[in-house]
Amino acid sequence: MNVILKKLTPFVKRGALFTKQFVHRKPCLMPKRWNGGQIDSYFFVDEERDLNNPDYSEISNEYLGTIAKGHRVLVIQPYIKWGKDKKKDTTRELQLAEAVALVQTLPYWTVVEKLWAPLLSLDRKQFFGKGTLTKIKSLLDSQCNITAVFISVNTLKHEQLLELQKIFKLPVYDRYSLVIHIFRSHAKSPEAKLQVALAELPYIYEKMSEINGQINLLEKRRLFLQSREGQLRNALQKLKTHRESVRTKRKKYGFATVAIVGYTNAGKTSLIKALTGDKKLTPKNYLFATLDTTAHQGVLPSTMKVLYIDTIGFIQDVPETLIEPFVATLEDAMVADIIVHVYDVSHPDCKAQIEHVRKTLKSLSDANKPTIEVANKCDLIEPGNLPKDALGISATETTGIDILRHEIERLILSETGRSIMKMRVESGSEAFAWLYKEATVISAEPDPKNLQFMLLNVIVTDDLLHRFRRFLKSL
Numbered sequence: 333m334n335v336i337l338k339k340l341t342p343f344v345k346r347g348a349l350f351t352k353q354f355v356h357r358k359p360c361l362m363p364k365r366w367n368g369g370q371i372d373s374y375f376f377v378d379e380e381r382d383l384n385n386p387d388y389s390e391i392s393n394e395y396l397g398t399i400a401k402g403h404r405v406l407v408i409q410p411y412i413k414w415g416k417d418k419k420k421d422t423t424r425e426l427q428l429a430e431a432v433a434l435v436q437t438l439p440y441w442t443v444v445e446k447l448w449a450p451l452l453s454l455d456r457k458q459f460f461g462k463g464t465l466t467k468i469k470s471l472l473d474s475q476c477n478i479t480a481v482f483i484s485v486n487t488l489k490h491e492q493l494l495e496l497q498k499i500f501k502l503p504v505y506d507r508y509s510l511v512i513h514i515f516r517s518h519a520k521s522p523e524a525k526l527q528v529a530l531a532e533l534p535y536i537y538e539k540m541s542e543i544n545g546q547i548n549l550l551e552k553r554r555l556f557l558q559s560r561e562g563q564l565r566n567a568l569q570k571l572k573t574h575r576e577s578v579r580t581k582r583k584k585y586g587f588a589t590v591a592i593v594g595y596t597n598a599g600k601t602s603l604i605k606a607l608t609g610d611k612k613l614t615p616k617n618y619l620f621a622t623l624d625t626t627a628h629q630g631v632l633p634s635t636m637k638v639l640y641i642d643t644i645g646f647i648q649d650v651p652e653t654l655i656e657p658f659v660a661t662l663e664d665a666m667v668a669d670i671i672v673h674v675y676d677v678s679h680p681d682c683k684a685q686i687e688h689v690r691k692t693l694k695s696l697s698d699a700n701k702p703t704i705e706v707a708n709k710c711d712l713i714e715p716g717n718l719p720k721d722a723l724g725i726s727a728t729e730t731t732g733i734d735i736l737r738h739e740i741e742r743l744i745l746s747e748t749g750r751s752i753m754k755m756r757v758e759s760g761s762e763a764f765a766w767l768y769k770e771a772t773v774i775s776a777e778p779d780p781k782n783l784q785f786m787l788l789n790v791i792v793t794d795d796l797l798h799r800f801r802r803f804l805k806s807l
């Protein structure tokens with residue numbers, strides 16, 4: 333993933349913010365059922381029709397499988413016993429636990445059985461060795477209520493997928509196809525839906541490229557998919573251009589921004605809820621609950637307003653092409669003034685998750701973006717185990733939230749060249765009106781020595797002070 337992200341860095345840096353306040357709705361262009369997301373945007377009917385194209389559904393059902401109305405699943409976590417492909421920073425138990433959590437994220441999918449399967453290589457036609465295949469088959473025979481098999485590996489080759497489906501007589505999913513189904517069921521905004529639609533294509537292209545024969549059909553399909561990809565990219569570009577204009581407006585209003593990033597399910601949305609008190613936010617206990625980048629207004633201790641940006645969570649072991657379309661939404665994180673990296677301190681795989689997020693963030697931005705590390709879910713660990721190098725909080729119990737707000741404010745002030753300045757101006761004067769219009773006045777009280785004057789606490793930047801002096805000279 334990091335290689336792809338590096339390639340995309342210049343694109344990411346151009347960045348844009350997509351905030352609720354400043355987007356002009358065009359309700360006449362947006363069918364009602366698109367209107368449920370938290371993030372406002374505009375979307376054209378044509379693009380919706382393209383997304384739900386029946387010709388595409390036929391192709392995607394063939395290669396990605398369908399979500400059906402639920403499945404009872406056998407989860408298999410393959411593991412390489414030795415050699416360079418053996419995973420070092422996690423354990424097979426933790427990998428299997430994450431695979432189970434992925435399946436349980438889909439509505440009406442339940443895990444009936446789970447097992448590890450040793451592998452020597454990922455390239456065998458039947459993927460598993462003979463002994464393992466026999467074991468799986470006898471398990472499927474004895475547990476006849478299993479309706480699908482999930483093999484927790486990045487992607488299976490098309491040949492392997494067909495072979496295993498033939499042997500098991502059941503639909504088989506790999507991590508790519510499963511995560512696509514999760515994305516599809518969680519995507520709410522038009523932008524997220526377009527990104528998911530785009531993320532599906534590399535998987536289908538790859539599968540098609542592995543098929544021999546049927547040249548005419550494959551060529552026809554390839555052309556169709558290429559044209560679909562072009563349409564999706566155009567539609568996304570329209571949204572991006574719009575987001576850029578939104579970002580310009582945000583700059584004009586001078587809000588500082590804080591991106592909340594972290595591993596999926598770490599508690600990012602819960603933290604924003606705690607920081608803003610926004611009751612409409614509904615954190616959910618499943619992976620990839622948030623796919624849309626949304627901005628939420630909060631207030632810091634000095635009464636300075638700030639925008640918190642919620643982002644898609646990171647996850648290990650998914651192919652780069654799956655995440656690539658979502659990198660655009662991380663643009664918002666990269667242009668924020670500071671980053672809050674939140675992790676689930678109670679998770680057994682916490683260390684590997686932290687490292688994965690840090691590595692990904694590093695590849696997204698060259699400069700070292702000022703970052704606050706936050707250890708969430710402290711209510712679930714023993715007080716003696718609190719980390720020393722991060723701020724311990726509980727987003728759901730709102731412990732440590734006030735300290736975090738102070739820390740965010742301190743970092744924003746130092747990183748953005750803002751400072752809080754006390755000013756004495758005549759009440760109702762032009763200077764008084766100018767400050768209220770152009771700057772952020774965080775408190776005001778009459779001067780006890782002369783009640784005609786006010787003492788204002790104002791958030792200023794060098795630029796603002798310069799403009800204020802020029803204004804005073806012009807009076």
Ligand SMILES: Nc1nc2c(ncn2[C@@H]2O[C@H](COP(=O)(O)OP(=O)(O)OP(=O)(O)O)[C@@H](O)[C@H]2O)c(=O)[nH]1
Pocket residue numbers: 594595596597598599600601602603614615616617618619620621622623644645646708709710711712725726727728729
């Ligand atoms: N006990 C406890 N649970 C928490 C805390 N913070 C979040 N949770 C729970 O963790 C689950 C995930 O929370 P979210 O806020 O949705 O996590 P997220 O990082 O936004 O997840 P994605 O959007 O899926 O990447 C929810 O069930 C929350 O209630 C906490 O401090 N303590």
Ligand SMILES: [Mg+2]
Pocket residue numbers: 600601602621622642
């Ligand atoms: Mg979330």
